[in-house]
Amino acid sequence: MATVKGAVTVNTERCKGCNLCVVACPSGVLDLKKKEVNNRGYHYAYMIAPDKCIGCQSCALVCPDACIEVYRVVEK
Amino acid sequence: MEINDIIKPQNLVYRKPSLLNDAHMHYCPGCSHGVVHKLVAEVIEDMHAEEYAIGVSPVGCAVFAYNYIDIDWLEAAHGRATAMATAVKRLMPDKLVFTYQGDGDFAAIGTCESIHSCNRGENITIIFINNAIYGMTGGQMAPTTLLGQKTATCPYGRRADLNGYPLSITPLLAQLDGTCYVTRQSVHTPAAVRKAKKAIRKAFENSMQAKGTSVVEIVSTCNSGWKLTPQQANEWMVKNMFEKYPLGDLKDNG
Numbered sequence: 001m002a003t004v005k006g007a008v009t010v011n012t013e014r015c016k017g018c019n020l021c022v023v024a025c026p027s028g029v030l031d032l033k034k035k036e037v038n039n040r041g042y043h044y045a046y047m048i049a050p051d052k053c054i055g056c057q058s059c060a061l062v063c064p065d066a067c068i069e070v071y072r073v074v075e076k
Numbered sequence: 077m078e079i080n081d082i083i084k085p086q087n088l089v090y091r092k093p094s095l096l097n098d099a100h101m102h103y104c105p106g107c108s109h110g111v112v113h114k115l116v117a118e119v120i121e122d123m124h125a126e127e128y129a130i131g132v133s134p135v136g137c138a139v140f141a142y143n144y145i146d147i148d149w150l151e152a153a154h155g156r157a158t159a160m161a162t163a164v165k166r167l168m169p170d171k172l173v174f175t176y177q178g179d180g181d182f183a184a185i186g187t188c189e190s191i192h193s194c195n196r197g198e199n200i201t202i203i204f205i206n207n208a209i210y211g212m213t214g215g216q217m218a219p220t221t222l223l224g225q226k227t228a229t230c231p232y233g234r235r236a237d238l239n240g241y242p243l244s245i246t247p248l249l250a251q252l253d254g255t256c257y258v259t260r261q262s263v264h265t266p267a268a269v270r271k272a273k274k275a276i277r278k279a280f281e282n283s284m285q286a287k288g289t290s291v292v293e294i295v296s297t298c299n300s301g302w303k304l305t306p307q308q309a310n311e312w313m314v315k316n317m318f319e320k321y322p323l324g325d326l327k328d329n330g
Contacts, residue, residue: 016106056266062111062266064108064109064114066092069090070088071082073082
């Protein structure tokens with residue numbers, strides 16, 4: 001059976017840490033950095049559980065600052 | 077499979093639209109404006125309309141829209157975006173002309189221009205962001221503010237006897253003969269974002285085919301004005317705003 005693997009990259013300097021991608025993700029891949037901040041002082045998003053990503057683009061669609069790029073591979 | 081094997085250009089399925097430039101958006105974290113800017117940029121890119129799209133930005137939070145989307149823009153006087161768009165479209169009928177307005181601009185100071193542009197059936201698209209509050213000036217009461225909603229100028233909640241009733245302007249516009257497509261969308265979930273993108277695409281195509289005025293209302297959040305987190309603001313919108321401003325197509329003559 002084909003499995004779908006995904007990954008996202010976050011433009012950390014553009015991210016404002018609004019948490020909407022974390023809420024939108026159906027598989028709990030994303031979280032905000034608890035202690036690190038970007039140049040503007042926002043806790044940016046990152047992949048806390050990269051293995052679970054299915055490349056569904058939900059996070060990128062709701063991101064108000066368009067800082068998420070989504071990659072997707074179908075393994076046969 | 078390792079992450080580095082997945083993150084390769086050939087596997088890219090979603091990226092920032094190229095028309096959305098790298099300028100840092102001044103919007104508050106979680107603001108719906110960012111999502112709608114992204115959708116407008118994506119639709120113009122999909123339609124290959126970069127060279128002939130002209131936007132009219134309003135006074136309000138979206139006043140700097142011309143800094144973020146890399147197309148031609150005009151800045152209108154407060155509320156007069158649809159009047160200016162009328163002039164641009166009549167002088168250059170082959171251009172894609174749209175206005176991007178908030179509720180203070182479109183439904184308060186600009187009500188006259190908004191209604192008459194729609195009634196004349198100008199071949200423009202109006203993108204109307206309704207967040208039930210004056211966001212830019214610090215969260216005062218707007219005509220669209222819900223009954224009981226607290227803002228800086230109605231700190232005990234809006235009262236019908238004192239402040240009047242919330243104005244739902246889109247159904248008014250749907251009654252006019254000049255409009256061809258009137259819809260109300262939102263951008264709080266991935267599915268809603270996809271639907272809103274389709275609505276904007278349809279509205280832009282209508283205006284290029286000279287079918288009349290298209291109005292796309294986006295029911296939005298203003299988490300700073302509402303004093304909520306972005307997530308709570310989305311939940312508050314679903315619970316309270318959708319009752320007064322239900323989503324869906326109000327008119328579709330396409």
